[in-house]
Amino acid sequence: MSNNINANNLNTDSSSSPVNVPKMDALIIPVTMEVPCDSRGQRMWWAFLASSMVTFFGGLFIILLWRTLKYLWTVCCHCGVKNKEAQKINGGGDTQADGACKPTDEKEENVAAEVGWMTSVKDWAGVMISAQTLTGRVLVVLVFALSIGALVIYFIDSSNPIESCQNFYKDFTLQIDMAFNVFFLLYFGLRFIAANDKLWFWLEVNSVVDFFTVPPVFVSVYLNRSWLGLRFLRALRLIQFSEILQFLNILKTSNSIKLVNLCSIFISTWLTAAGFIHLVENSGDPWENFQNNQPLTYWECVYLLMVTMSTVGYGDVYAKTTLGRLFMVFFILGGLAMFASYVPEIIELIGNRKKYGGSYSAVSGRKHIVVCGHITLESVSNFLKDFLHKDRDDVNVEIVFLHNISPNLELEALFKRHFTQVEFYQGSVLNPHDLARVKIESADACLILANKYCADPDAEDASNIMRVISIKNYHPKIRIITQMLQYHNKAHLLNIPSWNWKEGDDAICLAELKLGFIAQSCLAPGLSTMLANLFSMRSFIKIEEDTWQKYYLEGVANEMYTEYLSSAFVGLSFPAVCELVFAKLKLLMIAIEYKSEKRESRSRKRILINPGNHVKIQEGTLGFFIASDAKEVKRAFFYCKACHDDITDPKRIKKCGCKRLEDEQPSTLSPKKKQRNGGMRNSPNSSPKLMRHDPLLIPGNEQIDNMDANVKKYDSTGMFHWCPAKDIEKVILTRSEAAMTVLSGHVVVCIFGDVKSALIGLRNLVMPLRASNFHYHELKHIVFVGSLEYLRREWETLHNFPKVSILPGTPLSRADLRAVNINLCDMCVILSANQNNIDDASLQDKECILASLNIKSMQFDDSIGVLQANSQGFTPPGMDRSSPDNSPVHGLLRQPSITTGANIPIITELVNDSNVQFLDQDDDDDPDTELYLTQPFACGTAFAVSVLDSLMSATYFNDNILTLIRTLVTGGATPELEALIAEENALRGGYSTPQTLANRDRCRVAQLALYDGPFADLGDGGCYGDLFCKALKTYNMLCFGIYRLRDAHLSTPSQCTKRYVITNPPYEFELVPTDLIFCLMQFDHNAGQSRASLSHSSHSSYSSSKKSSSVHSIPSTANRPNRTKTRDSREKQNATRMNRMGQAEKKWFTDEPDNAYPRNIQIKPMSTHMANQINQYKSTSSLIPPIREVEDEC
Structure with missing residues (x-):
């Protein structure tokens, strides 16, 4: 077919002919009048392809030619340099060589200048295309975006024929493509200049893309033709998509x-x-x-x-x-x-x-908290069960969990069950990006959970401290509540600049609280169970049949709440308000937040526990209540004397129409209003004591005046008894020495541990037992039975406490237990430092369980008990016959003699809650029963650290709760003391100034016996409410629970000595004579004088008086004015004390060395009667055989 055939005719013929004619439109381009093109319709694809090939191979040839010439020039210059060096070596032609060197040096200078200019241009080009600068990043992103734009134009043009005639001035897409390729050409030039290796640059993928896409565009403009050609290569630019997204920080x-x-x-x-x-x-x-x-x-x-x-x-x-x-x-x-x-x-x-890799979307009007740390099924379930308990007010808080490991199926199912209030995100709090995902800057608080069962507690604490540092570094104002395992690691939190208790930051030390609970059980058995139930949210379980579980579970339903008091209570004393609230509102108030009116207190608020009748209720006072739910506590806020005075049903006490100022005060229980006042947190002034230099608030000023300020008996804060540091060798007892020692009414601590065991911090166990609100003779002697190697490691924190002894041995040895008279102890504590070193959870408590069962199976001779019973007239230690009839006493009620180990008071620490079933072989607890429902826990003989999990949510909702519980269980530890321990890791002795001695005037927990004394008439069928009111009015004692025999409800007598805890019984609750009453007892300044009446005539009477550590008389209000007689007896004590110091005989367990009392002590003149008593004491003491005393000389 000839080439001059018209294209239109060809199209017509081919469409009308039935014969298959080969298509020639691939060879011919349609010609129109608008587009000037080759009239013959000949394709020009080869021109487009040739432009790309010539550019590529031409540039490649030039680069190779340049490299070849450069190589040859380098070889020639190298040979010339060698010839010059050879001439210099031969020594000939020195003058010619010097003359020839000058032009060479000039050439080298010119070359150096040229190289410097080229280097500058190269560096500038490199900066322009580098993604390290803003200009480079913008340029790289722009090139990628234009490449995608050119690819889109290709997609549009692909619907047209492969080659067509187009007018550049009328084709808009061709103009845009031309502009894009001009920019690509300029960018190619920059890349070429910045390239170090031009050959490799020429062969790069991006360069090849430019060779086959840029030149054809210029050919299109020249020929007025468009050829799709290899423009599809622009798709290869997509390979750089990830780099672009990284540049944009996506x-x-x-x-x-x-x-x-x-x-x-x-x-x-x-x-x-x-x-x-x-x-x-x-x-x-x-x-x-x-x-x-x-x-x-x-x-x-x-x-x-x-x-x-x-x-x-x-x-x-x-x-x-x-x-x-x-x-x-x-x-x-x-x-x-x-x-x-x-x-x-x-x-x-x-x-x-990541399934949980999204970001939290905050809901307006709803707070959220972030929970991180040790996130497991157990920790999360315990936390949610308490945090979302129905007894709380409406919890309008969303919980966001953040953990770097995705949850397992069980934990995921738990999250789904609480999907309306719980969200989980996978990430780490050490990563600021993950903190931004959970909106930590807008979170109400961040809670950090610790792994209580880890093998290395210090490493776990270090991890949590790092989490605190990361969170505080990201947002310094966030409120953090973290769990700590070891007490000494709390000091590291003070190193964080943004850690501030005034903003709500709190550290819940599990070791401190756990051992504090156990220590309080040594003073008041069963108290650990009662406090653990009070700070945990438990639902009420109703039991119809008359069993001990019925009364126990009624008390378990009580929790601790706070609420502002109504203005109707303003001006009343604390005991009057307590009585009114208990009798009329059916609430129990144990403490208030008090604001002193003194200028020196700077209007800072403090928490006062049962402060006494000298404290008056102020406007807007916050009260601490024990009640079954938050709605009941509202009665104290709504109470109006005008409207509710004649109402007998407390449920009818609701908000009335009277105008009251406290309507503006919201409840602190609800998370809608958090207490962020600086003076309300664990500040030095938030401890439960008054400003001691306020003379109106110190009942015993006269006693303070007579104290010798030069005697160091207490630590620098005045909160704990103190003695100079003792070497551990001086307190070590052999088995024979312990057997010869009079040990009675003491505390035996059985500790399992070795050199490799983690320290559990025994200081936290000893400190509550050495609180200064006990008189010295009231302190119970503490005997540690365990590995000497382990106790040496703990001794550095114990050497400043008096009345501490060590018997090296093992708690599993009955000989060691008999040597320390375990049958005469007030409490036996069983602890283990090896519990977390075992992988099998069921075996973690094997040592403690074996020791407990070993003690319970022991049998004892009754001869010692008979002698002691005869000397005391068969009076149990809970009641001293020599005490006045109107003075109630508290103490551990033991049988006159213990013949079996089952009657020895024991408290055992457990790690695994399910192991509680092995402690009592005679109980009928189901293995799946929760810990708080088991008999050992209800009786106060078992304690597990898991009960402290509820403190996290309790502290979040009410930050005063943690201060209150620390005060109750630690004996009065303050932030000043913690800062001191952080600096010196030991207590520092302080002089007895009126300010420090006044710190002794604070409440303590005690137990009140009902079978004798002023309350005996109420013990047999009396009403608990009457006892509550009488104790409060007469002795300022605040009762809050009962420790009752397990089988007291049975009509037939039972030999069982087990007791259980009843928290906050109702007013009409019937009492039995064997009940022990938990009460908050005021400090008695006169009780310390009982030392003057100690008898030294015989060993039995002496040991009986030494056992008075369990017997403390509480003076009645009538005894307060008789202070003149007290001064005389006090002077006698001082003289007797100085006489004892002069004796040269060595005494065992003496915690105060000879220089404890300075020689310049002023002694007041003694009367003749006092001197006669001292001489009589000397004559009788010489007849006493040298028996080792269990109590130190004070």
């Missing part, structure tokens, strides 16, 4: 970068291959004169490549050209391999994408 994790890389490589390869198939299939084979082409759209080619890579091959679309088929052969090899490797990996990365 991709940060390795998984996301890898995922984007795989997807971009896969897609770019797919689109590029589809573009090549589209080109060859629509053009045809050149050797076939382009007659075997087929019309395929670009997206059909994309489809063809996908079914080819996936090996499906439906056959509906396939390649017809030889070039297309040849390309498909090679593409199947690479595409199949890529599809088989990339697609599964992409799916795996998408499937493994």
Whole structure:
């Protein structure tokens, strides 16, 4: 067919003829009047391709030629330098050499200047394209965006023929493409200048893309033609997509970068291959004169490549050209391999994408807290059970858990059950990005849970401290409540600058509180159970039958709440308000937040526990109540004397129409109003004591005046008894020495541990037992039975406490236990430092359980008990016959003699709650029963650290709760003392100033016996409410519970001596004579004078008086004025004390050395009667055999 055939005629003929005529439109381009083109319709694709090939190979040739010439020049110069060096060595031609060197030096200077200029240009170009600068990042992102734009233009043009005539001035897409490629050309020049290796740069993928896409655009403008050609190569720019996202700080994790890389490589390869198939299939084979082409759209080619890579091959679309088929052969090899490797990996990365990797969306009007640290099924379930308890007010707080490990199926199911209030996000608080995801800056608080069962407590504390540092570094104002395992690690929190108790930061030390609970049980058995139940949210379980569980569970339903007092109570004394609230509102108030009116107190608030009748209620006073739910406590806020005075049903006490100022005061229980006042947290003034230099608040001023200020009996804060540091060798007892020692009414601490065991902090156990609100003779002697190697490690924190002894041995040895008279002890404490070193949870408590069962199975001779009973007239230690009839006493009520170990008071520490079933072999507890429902826990003979989990949520809702519980169980530890211990790791002795001695005037927990004394008439069938009011009015004692025999409800007498705890009984609760009453007892300044009446006539009477550590008389109000007689007896004591110090005989267990009392002590003149008593004491003391005393000389 001739070349001059008109294209229009050809199209007409081909469309009308039934005969298949070879298509020639691939050879001919339609000619229109608007587009000047070759009238013959000849294709010019070779011109476009030639421009790219010439550019590529021409530049490659120039680079290689330049490298060759440079190499030859370097070789020649190297040879010339060698010749010059040879001439210098031979020594000839020195003058000519010098003359020849000058032009060479000038050339080198010129070359150096030229190199410096080229280097500057190269550096400038490198900065322009570097992503390290803002300009470079903008340029890189702009090039990528324009490349994608050019690819989009290609997609649009792909619907047109492969080659067509276009006018540059009228084609808008061609103009845009031209502008893009001009920018690409400039960017190519910058890259070329900045490249260190020009050859490798020329062969880069991005350079090849520019070679085959930029020059054809300029050819299009010159020829007024458009050829799709290799413009599809712009799809290869998608490979840099992940780099662009990293420049924009969008991709940060390795998984996301890898995922984007795989997807971009896969897609770019797919689109590029589809573009090549589209080109060859629509053009045809050149050797076939382009007659075997087929019309395929670009997206059909994309489809063809996908079914080819996936090996499906439906056959509906396939390649017809030889070039297309040849390309498909090679593409199947690479595409199949890529599809088989990339697609599964992409799916795996998408499937493994963090399920909990989103961000928290804060809800307006709703607070949220962040919980992190040790997130497990047990810790989370315990936390949620207490935090979301129904007895609280409406908890409008969302809980956001943040942990770096995804939850297991059980924990995930727990989150789903509470999905309306709980969310989980996977991440770490050490990562600021994860903190931003959970909106830590807007969180109400951050709670950090600790792993109580870890093998290395110090490492766990260090991890939590690092979490605190990370959170405080991200947001210094966030409130943090963290759990700590070891007491000494609390000091590290003080090193964090933004750690501030005034803003609500609190550290709940589990070791401190756990051992404090146990120590209080040594003073008042069962108190640990009562306090643990008070600070935990328990639902009421009703039991109809008359069993001990019925009364126990009624008390378990009580919790601790706070509420502002109504203005109706303003001006009344604390005991009067307590009586009114208990009798009329059916509430028990144990403490208030008091604001002193003295100027020196600076109007700071303090928590006062049963302060006495000298404290008057002020406006807006916050009260601490024991009640079954928060709604009941509202009665104290709503009470109005005018409206509610004649109401007998407390449920009818609701908000009245009277105008009261406290309507503006919201409850502190609800999380809607958190207490953020600086003086209300664990500040030095938040401890439960008054400003001691206020003379109106110190009942015993006269006693303070007589104290010798030069005697160091207490620590520098006046909160604990103190003695100079003792060497451990002086307190070690052998078994024979212990057997010869009078040990009675003491505390035996059985401790399991060795050199490698983690320290449990025995100081926290001893400190409450050495509180200064006990008189010296009231202190119970403490005997540690355990490994000497372990106790040596603990001794550094114990050497300043008096009345401490050590018996090296093992608690499993009955000989050691008999040597310390365990049958005569007031309490036996069983602890273990090896509990967390065992993987099997059921075996963690094996040592403590074995020791407990060993003690309970022991049998004792009754001869000692008979002697003691005879000397005391068969009076149990709970009641001294010599005490006045109107003076109630408290103490551990033991039988006159103990013949079996089952009657020895024991408290055992457990790690695993389920192991409580092994402590009592005669109980009927189900193994699946919760700890607080078991008999050992209800009786106060078992304690587990898990009960302290509830303090996290209790502290969040009411930050005064933690201060209150620390005051009750630690004996009065203050932030000043903690700071001192952080500096010196030991107590510092202080002089007895009126200020420090006044710190002794604080409440303590005691037990009141009912079978004798002023309350005996109420013990037999009396009413608990009458006892409450009488004790409060007469002795300022605040009763808050009963320790009752387990079988007291039975009509037949029982030999069982087990007791259980009843918390806050109702007013009409009936009492029995064997009940022991928990009470908050005022400090008695006169009780210390009982030392003057100690008898030294016989060993039995002496030991009986020594056992008075369990017997403390509480003076009645009538005894207060008789202070003149007290002074005389006090002077006698001082003289007797000085006489004892002069004796040279050595005394065992003496905690005060000879220089404890300075020689310049002023002694007041003694009367004749006093001197006669002293001489009588000397004569009788010489007849006493040298028996080792269990109590130190005071």
